[in-house]
Amino acid sequence: xxxxxxxxxxxxxxxxxxxxxxxxxxxxxxxxxxxxxxxxxxxxxxxxxxxxxxxxxxxxxxxxxxxxxxxxxxxxxxxxxxxxxxxxxxxxxxxxxxxxxxxxxxxxxxxxxxxxxxxxxxxxxxxxxxxxxxxxxxxxxxxxxxxxxxxx
Numbered sequence: 001x002x003x004x005x006x007x008x009x010x011x012x013x014x015x016x017x018x019x020x021x022x023x024x025x026x027x028x029x030x031x032x033x034x035x036x037x038x039x040x041x042x043x044x045x046x047x048x049x050x051x052x053x054x055x056x057x058x059x060x061x062x063x064x065x066x067x068x069x070x071x072x073x074x075x076x077x078x079x080x081x082x083x084x085x086x087x088x089x090x091x092x093x094x095x096x097x098x099x100x101x102x103x104x105x106x107x108x109x110x111x112x113x114x115x116x117x118x119x120x121x122x123x124x125x126x127x128x129x130x131x132x133x134x135x136x137x138x139x140x141x142x143x144x145x146x147x148x149x150x151x152x
Contacts, residue, residue: 006039006046062133063140075130078123085116094120
């Protein structure tokens with residue numbers, strides 16, 4: 001679950017210190033459970049964390065770790081930081097900020113602008129997750145509290 005790029009069963013087996021056939025068995029189970037996705041590279045199947053599962057896990061983690069008021073405050077802080085970058089650099093997006101790196105400015109400021117553009121993109125992603133967590137918060141909590149019903 002920690003790979004950043006798709007890996008084949010042999011690479012994963014080596015990293016985990018298990019036999020390839022053992023890795024293939026468990027990787028197949030994780031694919032069936034929608035924890036991993038696959039891609040074909042030539043004749044090899046490569047595995048990577050399922051992005052949809054990761055997205056929902058991140059939302060669940062936010063709901064587990066913070067209350068709605070905390071999430072709302074965090075979302076406000078993110079918006080404040082983004083507004084500050086817009087005002088400071090007189091731009092409307094991280095890509096517009098990146099484009100200013102070519103301007104005649106000192107190296108330290110170019111590095112800072114690249115860093116701020118990366119943070120801006122990360123914050124926008126986090127803001128999307130936090131908004132979803134706030135919208136789903138009550139539903140997730142109600143689902144936890146409702147008893148499982150039997151289909152007997």
